[in-house]
Amino acid sequence: MLLNLSDVLGEQHKTIEREIPVEMDSFVHEGTSYPVLSKEPLSLKVEHIKNRELLITGKNRITVEIPCDRCLEPVKTELMLDFCKNVDLDMSDGEQPEELDETNYIDGYELDAEQLLRNEVLIGWPTKILCRDDCKGICNVCGQNLNRGTCNCEDTGLDPRMSVIRDVFKNFKEV
Numbered sequence: 114m115l116l117n118l119s120d121v122l123g124e125q126h127k128t129i130e131r132e133i134p135v136e137m138d139s140f141v142h143e144g145t146s147y148p149v150l151s152k153e154p155l156s157l158k159v160e161h162i163k164n165r166e167l168l169i170t171g172k173n174r175i176t177v178e179i180p181c182d183r184c185l186e187p188v189k190t191e192l193m194l195d196f197c198k199n200v201d202l203d204m205s206d207g208e209q210p211e212e213l214d215e216t217n218y219i220d221g222y223e224l225d226a227e228q229l230l231r232n233e234v235l236i237g238w239p240t241k242i243l244c245r246d247d248c249k250g251i252c253n254v255c256g257q258n259l260n261r262g263t264c265n266c267e268d269t270g271l272d273p274r275m276s277v278i279r280d281v282f283k284n285f286k287e288v
């Protein structure tokens with residue numbers, strides 16, 4: 114949704130405070146699309162600081178489905194977003210003080226709330242996702258989810274080089 118900034122940039126510098134409905138149904142991260150399970154409206158506040166400098170604060174909670182790093186089972190992941198950014202519209206993107214603060218979401222007098230939210234989801238994206246702390250992962254041989262039960266593969270999940278060592282030991286015993 115596009116938010117018109119003319120009130121806050123105009124003579125009166127009226128602060129804009131809005132609850133903005135979120136449109137995204139999925140989030141694409143590094144080429145993979147993750148379904149958005151639930152989302153709240155984005156609470157957004159845009160205040161004037163000086164000249165064409167704005168303070169943008171926002172809060173949002175969004176739940177995304179991300180596969181577990183070990184067993185690939187989908188994990189409901191809640192992202193709590195709470196941001197506060199200083200944007201000087203007179204500066205070009207490269208001159209913005211905060212490195213991650215690309216102003217790709219402001220075009221003239223319009224703020225693209227959806228794009229702003231996408232940036233924030235990207236910043237808040239978790240680096241590690243586990244369905245549970247002690248997730249056992251999947252068997253490298255047969256693909257069995259080891260949280261649900263064991264499989265019949267011998268000494269699964271180990272580095273294949275280990276089995277070479279194991280064979281060497283076996284041969285020793287036989288001699």
Ligand SMILES: [Zn+2]
Binds near residue numbers: 181183186245248249
């Ligand atoms: Zn898992």
Ligand SMILES: [Zn+2]
Binds near residue numbers: 252253254256265269
């Ligand atoms: Zn197996």
